[in-house]
Amino acid sequence: MSRLQAEHLYKIFGRRPAEAVTGLKNGTDRDALRAAGTTAAVIDASFSVEPGQIFVVMGLSGSGKSTLLRMLNGLLEPTAGRVLFDGQDLTALSPRELRQVRSTRISMVFQHFALFPHRSVLENAAYGLEVQGVPRAEREQRAAEALELTGLGGWETSWPDELSGGMQQRVGLARALATDADLLLMDESFSALDPLIRRDMQDQLLELQTRLKKTIVFITHDLNEAMRLGDRIAVMRDGEIVQQGSAEDILVTPADDYVASFTQDVDRSRVLTAAAIMAEPETAYGTRTDDGRELRTAEDVMSAAPASVVGSTPVGELFTPCSTSGVAVAVTDGEGKLVGVVPRARLLAALGEPLTPPAAARTTVGQPPASTTTGEAAASA
Numbered sequence: 537m538s539r540l541q542a543e544h545l546y547k548i549f550g551r552r553p554a555e556a557v558t559g560l561k562n563g564t565d566r567d568a569l570r571a572a573g574t575t576a577a578v579i580d581a582s583f584s585v586e587p588g589q590i591f592v593v594m595g596l597s598g599s600g601k602s603t604l605l606r607m608l609n610g611l612l613e614p615t616a617g618r619v620l621f622d623g624q625d626l627t628a629l630s631p632r633e634l635r636q637v638r639s640t641r642i643s644m645v646f647q648h649f650a651l652f653p654h655r656s657v658l659e660n661a662a663y664g665l666e667v668q669g670v671p672r673a674e675r676e677q678r679a680a681e682a683l684e685l686t687g688l689g690g691w692e693t694s695w696p697d698e699l700s701g702g703m704q705q706r707v708g709l710a711r712a713l714a715t716d717a718d719l720l721l722m723d724e725s726f727s728a729l730d731p732l733i734r735r736d737m738q739d740q741l742l743e744l745q746t747r748l749k750k751t752i753v754f755i756t757h758d759l760n761e762a763m764r765l766g767d768r769i770a771v772m773r774d775g776e777i778v779q780q781g782s783a784e785d786i787l788v789t790p791a792d793d794y795v796a797s798f799t800q801d802v803d804r805s806r807v808l809t810a811a812a813i814m815a816e817p818e819t820a821y822g823t824r825t826d827d828g829r830e831l832r833t834a835e836d837v838m839s840a841a842p843a844s845v846v847g848s849t850p851v852g853e854l855f856t857p858c859s860t861s862g863v864a865v866a867v868t869d870g871e872g873k874l875v876g877v878v879p880r881a882r883l884l885a886a887l888g889e890p891l892t893p894p895a896a897a898r899t900t901v902g903q904p905p906a907s908t909t910t911g912e913a914a915a916s917a
Contacts, residue, residue: 811847
């Protein structure tokens with residue numbers, strides 16, 4: 537079972553929201569609704585997040601991503617649709633039941649830290665536990681452990697204004713971790729930080745995730761951040777999810793020009809893997825080695841290849857072997873079976889324009905096939 541599911545979520549601000557939902561379902565244009573004084577912030581949002589996964593929602597300001605996030609924990613009530621958390625329909629809960637879920641099972645990390653200036657670092661980190669009614673000794677112990685996890689051990693008695701921006705954000709993260717919530721919602725949590733500090737916080741989150749394996753929904757407008765953090769990514773535009781998939785899916789097969797424009801400045805060599813750009817093994821048949829031997833079988837390709845790599849090998853590691861031989865690099869599965877090849881020309885092309893890799897071969901080496909969903913979801917920041 538998925539940890540979190542959004543099913544056909546709509547959020548309408550303005551007059552006659554139910555009628556607006558019906559109109560959108562029947563093809564009414566979003567701009568037409570706006571002209572009538574109604575804003576469609578989220579339109580037919582559907583996606584799922586698996587346990588232990590970082591699901592990134594990205595888009596420009598006003599695309600709907602923050603509104604979408606706030607519907608996931610009930611801070612905003614959907615106009616239509618459902619949010620399921622471990623199978624429980626959050627949209628059907630009473631206000632009291634929803635507050636209980638938010639205080640114990642879902643934590644939120646905000647963009648601007650949201651620390652109490654009159655509370656110490658330890659007291660800020662323990663605040664969520666205080667709301668839960670956890671005894672002081674226990675909550676302080678758990679908060680201290682969370683601060684240690686986020687690299688703030690020894691700062692417990694400091695005040696927020698004594699910390700740098702990055703350190704303050706670590707306190708916010710520690711506060712979320714101290715509650716041991718099953719789901720973390722992070723709303724542009726690193727966007728207010730300087731670039732170097734932001735990179736450090738991304739490293740911190742990834743390091744914590746390897747140990748804690750939390751389920752995280754992360755909102756950002758930065759594609760590089762999305763590519764670095766996300767196990768899966770949803771790209772939003774004008775209240776809709778125009779594409780969702782892995783970082784490789786979005787780089788290799790952008791759904792439209794809008795998505796492609798986001799990816800044009802990404803360092804593809806750091807994101808793409810051999811599995812994402814490889815061609816079918818048969819494309820190497822008929823080529824010849826430097827000594828003139830023709831390759832006719834998979835065994836020929838394997839023996840002549842300058843290197844053999846697994847599908848998860850970053851593209852950046854293929855340049856050296858591709859430059860030393862005219863024979864393609866061999867890509868194998870976990871059992872050493874040939875599942876694809878990366879010729880030199882395909883490697884170079886992958887850095888500059890979208891490619892369409894063999895879906896069957898990508899599945900063989902454990903890469904999910906491209907998933908493009910148009911008109912599924914959205915949110916208004």
